[in-house]
Amino acid sequence: MWKKVFFISATIALSAFISCRKATVEIEDPAVKVVSELRRVSRLSLAEMSVSKVGTISDRGATGFASLLNMLKVGDRIGVYSYHTYLEAYIDLDALEADDLEVDEARHHVRLVLPPVQVRLSGRDATVTEEHYRVTGMRSTISPVERAQLKELMNTTLRNELKADDEYGERIRAAAREKAVGYFSALLRMMGYDSDITFK
């Protein structure tokens, strides 16, 4: 009797397993493009700031029912992740006007007024760095969905921090101005001209 039950269960399990295997089709699809945007720009990038953000997935921050549930679970679950976001300081060369450059041939002197330095978020690392990972006992591993949610949360808080505090912007703008003055004055010196470079 038991042998029969075992045989039937094994057959059902095996057939279910085979049918599951057949249900998925393994095709290495290339990335499928959904939306595309192409912009012609004329941006002279002068400085790039790399900002690191660290985020944690753990039981500690949980409140209410979730924290009660975590107390009942056996083991620990903690993951610490980081990634970089990049700020770029640039000048828009399309904003240069004819009277922004004055040449005094007699004195071999050039006065150049550059467009204002602007700052933008130019992107972030697609990958994340796993700084720490410890999942013990009966706890489930940290899933890609959770990592994506954490990255989204980190991105939102970073954008809020950048909006609230212009320290980041000021530092990168200063570095960009310094670079622009250095580059253009060296270029003009190479051509035999002294220069006076300012920003709008």
Add this chain to the structure above:
Amino acid sequence: MTVSMKYIVKAIIYIAAILAIAGACIWVYERFAEKPQGGMQTDQARIEGIRQMVSLCTLEIEDEVVLRDSIHGKWLLAKARLSGEVRFDLEQLRWDTRGDTLVVCLPRETVVVREAVSSGAYEVIDTWDNTLLGLGKLTTAEENALKRRLTSRYRAEIYRRGYVERARESALQTLRQLTSALPGSPVIVEASPHSPRRL
């Protein structure tokens, strides 16, 4: 069966029922409740460094792509917004003199591919495991490998669509306008004698 035995059996049944109901409630909560964000914290952003450069960017591309790829039998289906930029390092400009004319040579391009920073730029739609037991989850290293593959395919796509050639033409045009305003000898702007990088 004695009376005390009956009570014990009843008690066991009640406890088992309570545990089963509690387990079902927990399962339903975990399954259908929104994932608690309370278990996630972020630290203050930290400046890692500032790099100065003189880099001319003439073309910017932003694409929303679907990533469907696998590694070690584990699959990932996600939506990602990528941004690509074609840049030319103006500190690498080569200046030569031909008679009384200055010849400026535009250096090779750099294609920078990054994930966009707008909200929802990376969303995981589904993950599954096609290995024998089918219980594995994608680790961070595996997910990173899939993302690297995606960005590398995207970079190749930028070359394939001819965007780099277009960016180079734009860069030459911008440099011609800039140098024409400069004092001194006439300036000719040329592309690098090397063909653009191909992937």
